[in-house]
Amino acid sequence: xxxxxxxxxxxxxxxxxxxxxxxxxxxxxxxxxxxxxxxxxxxxxxxxxxxxxxxxxxxxxxxxxxxxxxxxxxxxxxxxxxxxxxxxxxxxxxxxxxxxxxxxxxxxxxxxxxxxxxxxxxxxxxxxxxxxxxxxxxxxxxxxxxxxxxxxxxxxxxxxxxxxxxxxxxxxxxxxxxxxxxxxxxxxxxxxxxxxxxxxxxxxxxxxxxxxxxxxxxxxxxxxxxxxxxxxxxxxxxxxxxxxxxxxxxxxxxxxxxxxxxxxxxxxxxxxxxxxxxxxxxxxxxxxxxxxxxxxxxxxxxxxxxxxxxxxxxxxxxxxxxxxxxxxxxxxxxxxxxxxxxxxxxxxxxxxxxxxxxxxxxxxxxxxxxxxxxxxxxxxxxxxxxxxxxxxxxxxxxxxxxxxxxxxxxxxxxxxxxxxxxxxxxxxxxxxxxxxxxxxxxxxxxxxxxxxxxxxxxxxxxxxxxxxxxxxxxxxxxxxxxxxxxxxxxxxxxxxxxxxxxxxxxxxxxxxxxxxxxxxxxxxxxxxxxxxxxxxxxxxxxxxxxxxxxxxxxxxxxxxxxxxxxxxxxxxxxxxxxxxxxxxxxxxxxxxxxxxxxxxxxxxxxxxxxxxxxxxxxxxxxxxxxxxxxxxxxxxxxxxxxxxxxxxxxx
Amino acid sequence: xxxxxxxxxxxxxxxxxxxxxxxxxxxxxxxxxxxxxxxxxxxxxxxxxxxxxxxxxxxxxxxxxxxxxxxxxxxxxxxxxxxxxxxxxxxxxxxxxxxxxxxxxxxxxxxx
Numbered sequence: 001x002x003x004x005x006x007x008x009x010x011x012x013x014x015x016x017x018x019x020x021x022x023x024x025x026x027x028x029x030x031x032x033x034x035x036x037x038x039x040x041x042x043x044x045x046x047x048x049x050x051x052x053x054x055x056x057x058x059x060x061x062x063x064x065x066x067x068x069x070x071x072x073x074x075x076x077x078x079x080x081x082x083x084x085x086x087x088x089x090x091x092x093x094x095x096x097x098x099x100x101x102x103x104x105x106x107x108x109x110x111x112x113x114x115x116x117x118x119x120x121x122x123x124x125x126x127x128x129x130x131x132x133x134x135x136x137x138x139x140x141x142x143x144x145x146x147x148x149x150x151x152x153x154x155x156x157x158x159x160x161x162x163x164x165x166x167x168x169x170x171x172x173x174x175x176x177x178x179x180x181x182x183x184x185x186x187x188x189x190x191x192x193x194x195x196x197x198x199x200x201x202x203x204x205x206x207x208x209x210x211x212x213x214x215x216x217x218x219x220x221x222x223x224x225x226x227x228x229x230x231x232x233x234x235x236x237x238x239x240x241x242x243x244x245x246x247x248x249x250x251x252x253x254x255x256x257x258x259x260x261x262x263x264x265x266x267x268x269x270x271x272x273x274x275x276x277x278x279x280x281x282x283x284x285x286x287x288x289x290x291x292x293x294x295x296x297x298x299x300x301x302x303x304x305x306x307x308x309x310x311x312x313x314x315x316x317x318x319x320x321x322x323x324x325x326x327x328x329x330x331x332x333x334x335x336x337x338x339x340x341x342x343x344x345x346x347x348x349x350x351x352x353x354x355x356x357x358x359x360x361x362x363x364x365x366x367x368x369x370x371x372x373x374x375x376x377x378x379x380x381x382x383x384x385x386x387x388x389x390x391x392x393x394x395x396x397x398x399x400x401x402x403x404x405x406x407x408x409x410x411x412x413x414x415x416x417x418x419x420x421x422x423x424x425x426x427x428x429x430x431x432x433x434x435x436x437x438x439x440x441x442x443x444x445x446x447x448x449x450x451x452x453x454x455x456x457x458x459x460x461x462x463x464x465x466x467x468x469x470x471x472x473x474x475x476x477x478x479x480x481x482x483x484x485x486x487x488x489x490x491x492x493x494x495x496x497x498x499x500x501x502x503x504x505x506x507x508x509x510x511x512x513x514x515x516x517x518x519x520x521x522x523x524x525x526x527x528x529x530x531x532x533x534x535x536x537x538x539x540x541x542x543x544x545x546x547x548x549x550x551x552x553x554x555x556x557x558x559x560x561x562x563x564x565x566x567x568x569x570x571x572x573x574x575x576x577x578x579x580x581x582x583x584x585x586x587x588x589x590x591x592x593x594x595x596x597x598x599x600x601x602x603x604x605x606x607x608x609x610x611x612x613x614x615x616x617x618x619x620x621x622x623x624x625x626x627x628x629x630x631x632x633x634x635x636x637x638x639x640x641x642x643x644x645x646x647x648x649x650x651x
Numbered sequence: 652x653x654x655x656x657x658x659x660x661x662x663x664x665x666x667x668x669x670x671x672x673x674x675x676x677x678x679x680x681x682x683x684x685x686x687x688x689x690x691x692x693x694x695x696x697x698x699x700x701x702x703x704x705x706x707x708x709x710x711x712x713x714x715x716x717x718x719x720x721x722x723x724x725x726x727x728x729x730x731x732x733x734x735x736x737x738x739x740x741x742x743x744x745x746x747x748x749x750x751x752x753x754x755x756x757x758x759x760x761x762x763x
Contacts, residue, residue: 458757556757615739618741619743620740620743
């Protein structure tokens with residue numbers, strides 16, 4: 001569980017002619033992690049892909065390009081296709097490709113024309129107010145035309161007094177005609193009064209009339225484009241599933257044929273270097289019986305094996321978080337199992353609301369069913385669902401609230417105040433440090449609207465932090481001990497463990513919960529720890545000394561986010577129920593909208609804010625104590641098909 | 652630069668106003684009992700202001716730090732998805748500042 005699976009090293013060698021059979025066998029078994037050959041030995045080189053490889057990659061390139069062209073999104077598999085079916089149908093691919101290209105070309109053509117007309121319209125709009133046929137604005141041999149804008153209220157007396165020119169003006173628009181000989185002088189004059197030249201549109205007719213006709217042309221082209229897009233979409237829907245299945249089949253074939261590319265080969269022989277989970281070695285050995293290859297298994301190799309994480313099915317989705325950080329090395333602890341417990345625990349403590357918890361369960365389940373074919377998303381769905389269950393349980397039993405509304409107040413409104421709906425339930429208990437009025441003791445639920453509840457949440461978050469970090473340090477200690485030696489482990493990990501707990505002991509006795517002698521013991525333990533850290537790590541140890549406490553304080557966010565989520569939800573309820581609802585039907589309508597959007601916001605913030613913060617506590621505060629990472633993930637040779645299957649060959 | 656200078660001056664004026672207003676209002680009460688009540692209210696006000704400043708200023712600090720780290724992290728992730736976790740970790744580091752602010756603010760409210 002906390003360790004990755006034991007691996008055995010396996011080398012296989014044989015004649016090149018058997019490579020096709022071996023590749024098929026390894027692909028079917030999906031057990032051997034092949035170490036790619038680095039091409040460094042004399043007499044050996046990388047192999048060439050198997051004969052069907054070229055054709056498969058050819059199809060694969062075509063399929064991927066047409067999938068991209070048609071923007072096909074893979075759906076969850078509904079019908080599993082046989083490989084023989086695909087190979088007989090693949091001849092239809094060319095027709096689909098040419099259809100797709102035709103349609104895309106038509107669309108591009110349409111886009112180009114739309115752009116042209118749009119820019120024409122833009123140009124014409126600049127001259128919209130002028131009452132002159134556009135054809136008179138260009139095409140002269142001895143006359144120069146200046147067309148453009150001048151700022152409004154400009155003094156144009158220099159133009160109107162000039163008898164050698166002719167000009168038309170309307171608002172900002174101005175067009176000036178003059179003989180070629182004087183054009184440079186006129187241009188200077190125009191620039192002096194702030195003239196800005198604009199390209200003259202081509203065509204014939206009054207700008208207004210032309211604009212009308214262009215607008216109707218544009219509308220027609222846009223309709224045409226829409227029709228083409230519909231056609232493309234129809235083509236994609238019709239052939240999408242088939243294309244995805246074909247893509248998978250040829251990707252599988254292409255990977256299978258590429259085995260020799262990873263091996264060391266000589267003229268006639270090949271050598272494969274790989275890893276197999278130790279408990280699967282005998283299965284593999286059995287399947288080699290019909291094959292003419294020589295293999296050796298080494299159970300105690302000194303080389304670094306690939307990492308196959310080994311967790312129970314229910315914790316598997318959380319491997320996503322471990323891998324996202326870094327794959328642990330083979331001698332390290334695999335933190336997945338601990339994240340499986342603590343990630344949803346922190347999430348649940350933070351949101352702690354029965355209503356949202358239930359919503360997260362449903363949403364997580366929805367993601368899971370919608371994206372079964374995308375591993376990472378499905379896992380996120382599973383994680384969210386687990387987090388939702390914790391949130392629901394904490395929300396019901398510890399905080400007794402739903403959607404920011406305490407069960408107690410809900411009970412008050414409906415006249416039922418016993419059990420979970422009572423102000424308190426269960427036996428009383430005492431908590432030091434937080435003062436409660438004389439004669440009262442603590443009961444569940446913890447009310448977030450009560451300042452004492454808030455204090456308790458912050459305090460317990462910090463205690464959880466101290467425990468979580470200690471666990472990290474203990475695992476780190478064991479890691480160091482195993483990988484280096486006990487001395488290293490004491491200097492690097494036990495030292496900080498002593499600093500943490502010595503410091504906490506001293507602190508607790510300072511606030512008067514323990515006797516003064518404990519304070520001395522705490523300080524001694526802490527300083528000894530500090531001494532060890534400095535001996536072990538030098539100045540870095542001294543610098544890291546306060547970090548361990550700031551790490552613990554960082555867990556206060558569990559309580560803080562819990563309070564702020566509650567605050568948001570409470571505000572939404574307050575605005576909609578207390579302020580808007582009583583003010584009549586219109587108020588009720590707005591109240592419902594505010595409530596929907598408000599709670600949706602809190603729900604989303606819960607996923608983004610709380611989800612990230614809970615993960616951050618793992619990565620920044622916890623993992624840094626014991627995970628180094630940098631291992632290679634075990635990825636066995638063989639393609640796992642989802643949309644297709646190979647026909648069973650009966651021997 | 653001028654805008655920044657103005658902002659500083661404005662902030663200084665705001666603080667002075669904030670700190671003197673309750674004191675002035677307390678002086679207006681001649682009656683002894685009322686003065687005590689007013690003083691209590693004033694001290695509660697100061698506590699609230701202190702708590703708000705602790706968490707608010709720490710929040711601004713975190714924001715300043717995260718804005719730079721965050722944009723760099725987004726850039727790194729855009730180049731290579733594998734940088735996501737490191738980006739997240741680096742972006743999350745200054746968050747501790749605001750948590751310190753929060754803890755101090757909680758201490759101010761609950762202990763004073």
